[in-house]
Amino acid sequence: MLTAKLPAPEADMLAFANLLANRAREVILPMFRQRIDIDNKLTSGFDPVTEADRAAERALRELIADRFPEHGVDGEEYGAPTQEAEWTWVLDPIDGTRAFISGLPTWGVLIGLCQGGRPVLGVIDQPYVGERWRGWPGGADFQRDGNCPLAISTRPCGALEAATLCTTDPTLFEGADLEGFEALRARVRLTRYGLDCYAYAMLAGGTVDLVVEAGLKRHDVAALIPVIRGAGGAVSDWFGADPSDGGRLLAAGDRAILTAAEKQLQLRSM
Amino acid sequence: MLTAKLPAPEADMLAFANLLANRAREVILPMFRQRIDIDNKLTSGFDPVTEADRAAERALRELIADRFPEHGVDGEEYGAPTQEAEWTWVLDPIDGTRAFISGLPTWGVLIGLCQGGRPVLGVIDQPYVGERWRGWPGGADFQRDGNCPLAISTRPCGALEAATLCTTDPTLFEGADLEGFEALRARVRLTRYGLDCYAYAMLAGGTVDLVVEAGLKRHDVAALIPVIRGAGGAVSDWFGADPSDGGRLLAAGDRAILTAAEKQLQLRSM
Numbered sequence: 190m191l192t193a194k195l196p197a198p199e200a201d202m203l204a205f206a207n208l209l210a211n212r213a214r215e216v217i218l219p220m221f222r223q224r225i226d227i228d229n230k231l232t233s234g235f236d237p238v239t240e241a242d243r244a245a246e247r248a249l250r251e252l253i254a255d256r257f258p259e260h261g262v263d264g265e266e267y268g269a270p271t272q273e274a275e276w277t278w279v280l281d282p283i284d285g286t287r288a289f290i291s292g293l294p295t296w297g298v299l300i301g302l303c304q305g306g307r308p309v310l311g312v313i314d315q316p317y318v319g320e321r322w323r324g325w326p327g328g329a330d331f332q333r334d335g336n337c338p339l340a341i342s343t344r345p346c347g348a349l350e351a352a353t354l355c356t357t358d359p360t361l362f363e364g365a366d367l368e369g370f371e372a373l374r375a376r377v378r379l380t381r382y383g384l385d386c387y388a389y390a391m392l393a394g395g396t397v398d399l400v401v402e403a404g405l406k407r408h409d410v411a412a413l414i415p416v417i418r419g420a421g422g423a424v425s426d427w428f429g430a431d432p433s434d435g436g437r438l439l440a441a442g443d444r445a446i447l448t449a450a451e452k453q454l455q456l457r458s459m
Numbered sequence: 460m461l462t463a464k465l466p467a468p469e470a471d472m473l474a475f476a477n478l479l480a481n482r483a484r485e486v487i488l489p490m491f492r493q494r495i496d497i498d499n500k501l502t503s504g505f506d507p508v509t510e511a512d513r514a515a516e517r518a519l520r521e522l523i524a525d526r527f528p529e530h531g532v533d534g535e536e537y538g539a540p541t542q543e544a545e546w547t548w549v550l551d552p553i554d555g556t557r558a559f560i561s562g563l564p565t566w567g568v569l570i571g572l573c574q575g576g577r578p579v580l581g582v583i584d585q586p587y588v589g590e591r592w593r594g595w596p597g598g599a600d601f602q603r604d605g606n607c608p609l610a611i612s613t614r615p616c617g618a619l620e621a622a623t624l625c626t627t628d629p630t631l632f633e634g635a636d637l638e639g640f641e642a643l644r645a646r647v648r649l650t651r652y653g654l655d656c657y658a659y660a661m662l663a664g665g666t667v668d669l670v671v672e673a674g675l676k677r678h679d680v681a682a683l684i685p686v687i688r689g690a691g692g693a694v695s696d697w698f699g700a701d702p703s704d705g706g707r708l709l710a711a712g713d714r715a716i717l718t719a720a721e722k723q724l725q726l727r728s729m
Binding site for chain 2: 391397
């Protein structure tokens with residue numbers, strides 16, 4: 190067992206996170222690639238939400254309330270508790286709703302667990318492909334279709350010029366952030382777009398090197414951070430602060446590349 | 460059988476195309492998400508090719524030479540015949556090598572069959588997810604993991620403002636093409652990036668509405684065109700010419716949207 194060194198409470202909670210991810214699959218998959226209603230959260234622009242997002246979050250909240258009634262839940266669709274509990278489950282039932290409604294397989298279910306506001310356990314689940322990445326203090330694993338989990342690790346990367354960079358949408362950056370991103374993009378070898386949480390899963394599995402985003406919320410990042418750190422990667426915001434609550438996120442498989450990318454982004458953003 | 464109305468020679472060739480796609484899966488999958496060598500086809504820029512691309516094309520060429528020695532083969536990695544046969548198999552062993560080397564599941568194996576230079580049969584295969592889309596004159600289907608194929612069709616779309624648009628990389632457009640693309644992007648509801656052939660599969664399956672690209676080669680389009688047309692969609696180049704040899708491709712699930720998108724693209728490109 191890769192998770193053998195985890196203390197009993199965390200091991201128990203990680204096992205429970207698996208059950209949550211299984212339940213989310215049951216709720217969401219019947220609605221994938223079906224003609225379901227799409228609501229727009231914005232009056233100007235397009236931020237879609239579907240019954241799949243809402244029903245999955247409700248289902249996970251029910252399971253958590255039953256098993257850990259003393260824990261808090263902060264979910265994208267139904268909000269955060271007014272007072273922070275010691276343990277808080279941070280849920281994004283469908284990260285990448287735009288990909289989901291387009292039929293693409295690069296969205297994911299994000300289940301994070303925070304202790305005292307810091308992310309400690311994370312699950313990224315892709316129900317359609319049947320993929321699951323999990324992270325905890327000191328380790329990370331990957332499994333497909335319920336097969337035996339395998340340990341994963343990020344890959345080394347010698348220089349920005351050799352790096353593969355991911356971001357969700359280049360048009361989401363503005364002003365100095367856009368300049369910083371463009372300067373970084375011009376240096377790396379390859380850039381991939383449109384991936385949401387799937388990019389961080391690839392980083393943890395060692396097939397890409399950098400992910401750069403801005404404007405993230407806590408429910409976008411809480412599950413990702415333990416997976417990346419557990420796989421040996423590094424996460425910061427663009428200016429090196431604690432990224433636990435979102436904002437501008439920079440993740441790298443190789444710590445030296447994180448530093449180089451930070452310098453590049455800061456050069457243009459200050 | 461959805462393909463019951465196909466004449467015997469074409470039905471036979473479509474069944475053979477399935478065998479080709481199965482063989483490509485066998486060759487490529489063991490190299491997916493592995494640390495394999497990546498060569499760069501360009502001296503300036505980055506156009507990756509791997510042994511997975513080359514080995515798959517060699518394997519398919521062997522099968523074709525054995526079964527249909529009189530047919531031509533035009534493949535991305537090993538080139539085109541000097542003289543065009545009546546029937547030519549047009550192969551892109553990995554469309555989306557950039558996605559492939561990044562571990563993403565949105566690349567595909569493209570197998571097209573042209574008669575007299577016109578694409579008549581097409582297969583888009585995604586080996587890792589286990590998905591296969593096929594098209595022929597009058598129909599198209601989808602199957603996963605070898606399950607029974609289901610008929611697919613594109614979806615209606617009332618207006619550009621309601622459309623989901625896909626393209627592989629917005630930085631691949633230049634000059635007037637970029638202006639045309641940006642004008643179109645500004646009108647649609649949602650844009651997704653980085654998908655290569657997977658975008659056309661989504662169009663055929665009715666989860667996106669438009670795909671716009673430029674600079675395509677024959678091996679990029681020969682397999683896609685029969686799938687889109689078989690599913691009820693329309694394909695043209697941006698100026699309405701025959702897209703059989705690539706160039707600027709515009710594909711739509713709804714013919715009215717194709718016309719509207721053409722007008723938008725032409726406005727800025729002339």
